[in-house]
Amino acid sequence: MVVITPTLADVAPSNCELKLDSGRCIQYVAACDANPRKRVSDEELPISRKNSNGNEQREDWEGVNSLCHSLDNIVEVEMETDFFEGKTVLEIGFSTGLPSVYAFENGASEISIHTLSKTSLQLYCKPTLQRNNIPANKCKYSFGNLDDLRKALGGKRFDVILAPDLLNRSESEFEALHDILIEAMADGGICLFSCFTYYPKVDGTLAAFLALLKSRREFDALERWTSPKTDIIQRKVYQVTRSLF
Template sequence: MVLTIPTIASVAPINCELNHHDDWEGVNTICHTIDNIVNVEMETDFFDGKSVLEIGFVTGLPSVYAFEAGADKIAMHTIDKTSLELYCKPTLKRNNIPLNKTKLSCGTMEELRKFLGGKKYDIILAPDLLNRTEAEFDTVHEIIHEGLSYDGICLFSCRTHYPNVDGSLTVFLQLVKRRREFEAIERWSSPRTDIIQQKVFQLTRSLF
């Protein structure tokens, strides 16, 4: 499967400050993980007929992959309109995704809740989901709980910690364990020799 992947430089305005290239690492790890699920683990029907929600650092690339791998509908919620215009819309346009199969939104976590409107998604893809303050983790957990279908799966990428915020993977996993609503499984990790590791985790509903 070949995606037309825009770089930040190719989609940003000429006068835009392009000093956030590592933001795309979380997107790349999610894309590699879902490609591995479909093409290596041979779960070729992983996205078939599914509804997909992309949150976190949203570019549209994971959603485009999901759609081209059989997803029925895709939805994306970015933190602001700039991300929507710079990343999501160009990605959808370059990959010829039908407008009637997409739903777009931007804004705060509360606006994301309104965007969900009670709808449940089969798959949630969330690059760099934990790049935020620890105080927001409860809301993040609640949104996944509200937005994920009973037998759905959430895949999120993150660093073990972030230099500019106090949130960390360890704290979030402790929250997940305490709430007992999801089972968390590590799907991928960068080498331990990395100063700050990148990881991809899977969340599914707890059976008990």
């Protein structure tokens, strides 16, 4: 996962709001000006572009927006109103707490969030869940790399895994990431992840990860959403479930 070294002004917490197509709003806390957009839809998603001149942070947020929009579409448009009902949820990748808030407000029984750094956990993730009045006894937190994530899981399995920009990392990490999904996903569980088709600053690509899934034959992958083909780099949302064969 790419790590950006921010300035003090960049990390200052700010109250924000994301309005989805259904009219639902997610209140959250983020770095100043990290995600200025208040609305997300198929037509209004920002055009993907190559990372340069400090745009990485906003582009990461595009993945969160895309995933939240997809969740809203599943619940509100496809009418899978019980998608999160009574489910345990794990948020990994570029973790912000927004997907977890949406899951909890739609019936999730428990959420766990693993983020890259203790700073983002303390400044943004925890305040976001607190701002949405999610009970502390329903939340678990951890931070660090993939090894730290595996330790934090402690053998626990989850019904739903939500993973914004899960593939923004070196391809050499894909095997470990695949094994974590095997360990973390409950039988009958599902993972929804957002990603660019490729990332300019790392060698991990969507095509490489899908090829790995196909070769290992543990999971089936299905595209749930895609940004327009006119985007410089397309963004996708994929669904991963355990293979039936």
